Amino acid sequence: MHLLEITGLTKSFGGLQALGGVDFHIDELEIVSVIGPNGAGKTTFFNTISGLVVPDEGRIVFEDEDIAGLEPSEITKRGIARTFQNVRLFPDMTILENVMVAQHCRTETGVWGALFNTPTFRNEERAIEERAKDILGFFGTRLTGYRFRQPAYVLSYANRRRLEIARAMGTMPRLLLLDEPTAGMNPKETAELTGLIRKLRDEKGFTIVVIEHEMRVVRDVSDRVVVLDHGVKIAEGSYDEVSSNPDVIEAYLGRPAEEGA
Amino acid sequence: MNQMPTRRSATDLDWDRVRRWGIYAGLTMAFLSSIGMVESLDKRLIVDPILSLGFLALLWVPVAFGYAATYEEAKEGMAAPEKGERDLIGGLAAGLIGGLFFVAFIAIADAVDLRGVFPRIGPALIDLLTFGRGTAVGGLLWLMISGLLGMFGGLLHVLPVRVRRAVTNALTAVFLVALVEIAVVDIFESLRLTVISDWIYAKNGGVTIAGAIVVGALAALSSVRSEGDAVVRFRTRYATMEGDERKRFNLIAGAVGLVLAVVLPMVLGGLTNELLANVGLFLLMALGLNLVVGYAGLLDLGYVAFFAVGAYTTAILTSPLSPKWTPMLTLDFFSIEGWVVMVVVVAVAALSGLVVGTPVIRLRGDYLAIVTLGFGEIVRILFLSDWLAPAFGGAQGIRNIPAAVAGPAEINGTKPQTIFYLVVIFVGIAVYVAWRLYHSRIGRAWAALREDEDVAEAMGVETTKMKLLAFITGAILASFGGMIFAVKVGSVFPSSFKLIVSIIVLVIVIVGGMGSIPGVVVGSLVLIGILGGPTQPGLLAEFGEFKLLIYGALLVFMMLRRPEGLWPSVQRQRELHQEEILQDAWLKAEAAADSAGER
Numbered sequence: 001m002h003l004l005e006i007t008g009l010t011k012s013f014g015g016l017q018a019l020g021g022v023d024f025h026i027d028e029l030e031i032v033s034v035i036g037p038n039g040a041g042k043t044t045f046f047n048t049i050s051g052l053v054v055p056d057e058g059r060i061v062f063e064d065e066d067i068a069g070l071e072p073s074e075i076t077k078r079g080i081a082r083t084f085q086n087v088r089l090f091p092d093m094t095i096l097e098n099v100m101v102a103q104h105c106r107t108e109t110g111v112w113g114a115l116f117n118t119p120t121f122r123n124e125e126r127a128i129e130e131r132a133k134d135i136l137g138f139f140g141t142r143l144t145g146y147r148f149r150q151p152a153y154v155l156s157y158a159n160r161r162r163l164e165i166a167r168a169m170g171t172m173p174r175l176l177l178l179d180e181p182t183a184g185m186n187p188k189e190t191a192e193l194t195g196l197i198r199k200l201r202d203e204k205g206f207t208i209v210v211i212e213h214e215m216r217v218v219r220d221v222s223d224r225v226v227v228l229d230h231g232v233k234i235a236e237g238s239y240d241e242v243s244s245n246p247d248v249i250e251a252y253l254g255r256p257a258e259e260g261a
Numbered sequence: 262m263n264q265m266p267t268r269r270s271a272t273d274l275d276w277d278r279v280r281r282w283g284i285y286a287g288l289t290m291a292f293l294s295s296i297g298m299v300e301s302l303d304k305r306l307i308v309d310p311i312l313s314l315g316f317l318a319l320l321w322v323p324v325a326f327g328y329a330a331t332y333e334e335a336k337e338g339m340a341a342p343e344k345g346e347r348d349l350i351g352g353l354a355a356g357l358i359g360g361l362f363f364v365a366f367i368a369i370a371d372a373v374d375l376r377g378v379f380p381r382i383g384p385a386l387i388d389l390l391t392f393g394r395g396t397a398v399g400g401l402l403w404l405m406i407s408g409l410l411g412m413f414g415g416l417l418h419v420l421p422v423r424v425r426r427a428v429t430n431a432l433t434a435v436f437l438v439a440l441v442e443i444a445v446v447d448i449f450e451s452l453r454l455t456v457i458s459d460w461i462y463a464k465n466g467g468v469t470i471a472g473a474i475v476v477g478a479l480a481a482l483s484s485v486r487s488e489g490d491a492v493v494r495f496r497t498r499y500a501t502m503e504g505d506e507r508k509r510f511n512l513i514a515g516a517v518g519l520v521l522a523v524v525l526p527m528v529l530g531g532l533t534n535e536l537l538a539n540v541g542l543f544l545l546m547a548l549g550l551n552l553v554v555g556y557a558g559l560l561d562l563g564y565v566a567f568f569a570v571g572a573y574t575t576a577i578l579t580s581p582l583s584p585k586w587t588p589m590l591t592l593d594f595f596s597i598e599g600w601v602v603m604v605v606v607v608a609v610a611a612l613s614g615l616v617v618g619t620p621v622i623r624l625r626g627d628y629l630a631i632v633t634l635g636f637g638e639i640v641r642i643l644f645l646s647d648w649l650a651p652a653f654g655g656a657q658g659i660r661n662i663p664a665a666v667a668g669p670a671e672i673n674g675t676k677p678q679t680i681f682y683l684v685v686i687f688v689g690i691a692v693y694v695a696w697r698l699y700h701s702r703i704g705r706a707w708a709a710l711r712e713d714e715d716v717a718e719a720m721g722v723e724t725t726k727m728k729l730l731a732f733i734t735g736a737i738l739a740s741f742g743g744m745i746f747a748v749k750v751g752s753v754f755p756s757s758f759k760l761i762v763s764i765i766v767l768v769i770v771i772v773g774g775m776g777s778i779p780g781v782v783v784g785s786l787v788l789i790g791i792l793g794g795p796t797q798p799g800l801l802a803e804f805g806e807f808k809l810l811i812y813g814a815l816l817v818f819m820m821l822r823r824p825e826g827l828w829p830s831v832q833r834q835r836e837l838h839q840e841e842i843l844q845d846a847w848l849k850a851e852a853a854a855d856s857a858g859e860r
Binding site for chain 1: 693694700701702703704708709712713715716717719720722724730734832835836843
């Protein structure tokens with residue numbers, strides 16, 4: 001019984017088949033990397049899981065329920081959160097607010113609570129703020145203290161990526177989808193983030209799917225690697241198995257000239 | 262080659278710019294005269310007997326354009342451009358060019374009968390513009406006046422900051438004192454201090470010369486003593502307040518506002534109360550629209566529909582002349598009946614918010630704006646239609662809406678005081694609702710929605726539900742406005758709910774500052790209080806026919822110069838002034854790193 005099990009996932013945009021029947025599964029507390037050349041359908045794969053794109057066919061079973069075609073907010077509520085390849089924060093909201101708003105689906109006081117400032121409302125607000133501070137504290141002192149009240153756009157690129165992960169953590173998911181978390185980072189920051197991904201699993205208990213181009217990161221974090229090419233899964237296994245697989249090498253580097261003729 | 266900055270000579274000017282602004286000035290003056298503004302506004306005196314509002318409408322032009330002609334932007338990281346006699350010359354030249362164009366306009370208007378095209382250009386206007394001394398003398402005078410005023414505009418660059426502030430403050434103060442004449446006279450009258458107001462204000466209206474000198478001198482003196490622009494300083498301070506301090510300030514401001522709201526109507530006369538009631542009515546709607554546009558970022562151009570729904574619901578429930586249903590309830594705030602009316606109004610508004618909202622809520626940006634625009638008109642046309650006339654009275658509307666009652670007091674339009682109190686209560690409710698919601702989980706969800714709808718959805722915000730909530734809350738606040746409007750006017754007609762109401766409420770929100778409660782308050786005071794609503798006169802009642810022109814000009818100016826509004830919300834400020842805030846953040850980070858290093 002897997003945490004997430006996907007069978008025959010298909011999605012076409014007009015004539016372009018982005019996903020051509022992908023099967024995928026991940027178990028509790030596993031870290032799986034999804035790799036593949038540009039245009040392989042990795043981000044579409046994430047978009048269909050998180051509900052931003054509705055798949056044409058296929059089942060996405062999360063905790064025994066088919067979530068294919070649900071609203072993104074509903075899927076987030078079920079416990080899947082994601083980050084974006086091109087960091088998409090709420091730039092004019094403060095750093096703290098960015099994480100606070102992510103807890104929207106885990107809280108419920110409505111108009112009445114807010115209007116009459118009920119004890120429930122106040123307790124919940126306090127809890128939201130505490131939890132947000134707690135989550136930001138996970139990233140050291142970079143996003144804490146005076147940073148809480150600063151708008152998100154003042155952050156450096158690496159810190160924006162960290163805040164995006166923090167925001168995803170704010171939705172209190174079981175499954176985290178990280179879309180190229182190290183893109184645009186320098187080697188030092190990349191190494192640090194690699195450690196952080198492991199810590200997310202080991203200390204916080206998230207199950208993680210990560211799309212990544214940086215092979216060192218893939219090697220260091222993954223329990224298992226899935227390779228997509230042209231919307232089809234071409235290989236699956238440990239990093240070593242996959243990295244020596246001829247199909248994978250071909251997908252990345254092309255066929256040797258003498259065979260291609 | 263590395264050159265030392267040399268002193269620029271007195272005529273080293275951007276002559277292109279001077280010429281351009283000079284021409285603009287002349288054309289603006291000609292335009293303002295030919296639409297009849299000078300003539301119509303001439304009746305309102307600012308300083309008796311030397312300056313009327315009509316001439317003021319012309320005379321600001323060479324000053325402002327002379328100032329603009331010699332304006333040089335101080336580029337970042339470069340020394341500020343040197344100011345000196347050049348600016349006087351530039352201003353003078355721009356003023357003269359403007360004057361020349363204007364004189365040409367007067368001469369042409371005198372020689373050729375233009376009344377076929379510009380009905381407002383007639384002998385009376387020429388007579389007024391030439392001071393009754395013939396074209397030649399009048400033209401010469403205008404050249405001189407325009408040149409001197411242009412030079413004064415240029416001079417503003419040269420004056421030391423303190424002096425410049427003293428001069429501008431003195432001029433603004435005199436204008437403002439003349440502006441609020443009716444209100445001040447009312448207050449002094451009820452305080453039995455007519456001696457003072459009689460001395461400041463002339464019999465024909467306007468400030469007396471002695472009064473103007475005293476007021477100007479006082480304003481100049483007070484500004485010389487202060488450091489910097491008080492308003493700007495105050496706003497910056499308010500923006501940097503945190504937590505408890507801001508809460509305390511808001512509390513004090515609220516208390517002062519409340520005391521003013523209770524006391525003012527007692528000392529003011531009927532006309533001023535009427536005016537304040539109108540300000541409050543539009544403020545109420547602007548607060549509601551601010552929730553929709555400013556908080557949730559949904560551009561609703563059909564907001565007047567909910568105002569109309571509130572007004573018609575009240576009319577049907579209370580008026581004996583309602584064509585179909587006549588429950589004839591009394592809007593008595595101290596009895597069950599009044600509460601029934603209010604509950605029904607809220608329910609109908611919420612329902613109509615839901616009905617209009619559900620189909621359009623999935624649209625975004627421009628599409629949403631256009632569809633809501635359509636809905637707003639549909640609602641008005643439905644009320645107007647023959648088809649629904651048996652229920653809503655068609656073009657005749659519904660008349661004889663009885664006064665609202667609060668215990669022994671009757672509230673209706675003939676007693677503007679009572680309406681004002683009613684409006685204040687509902688504005689209080691609206692401010693409270695907006696403020697509470699904004700600082701809650703719902704407010705944060707709206708902010709996220711406004712920033713990036715897709716991501717908000719992906720982060721677990723039920724965007725459809727939150728958008729509908731914003732729509733419905735806004736609709737309810739507008740319906741309160743409609744209820745008060747119905748009681749105030751005593752009758753409702755479809756023609757009271759035209760598109761222009763939506764537009765003006767939106768302009769209030771934009772000019773005041775989107776998403777900012779104090780901004781919306783300032784916006785409605787300035788726009789409705791001074792200029793007036795679509796059919797309601799403001800302090801400058803003479804502006805009547807030119808109101809829309811001024812609204813438009815103001816909107817364009819604000820979009821170019823202060824897109825964040827008069828009193829921006831913290832978030833809008835962040836959005837539009839990223840560079841300054843980035844700089845600030847960088848300094849803070851440095852400081853934090855320093856103190857960490859010391860430890």
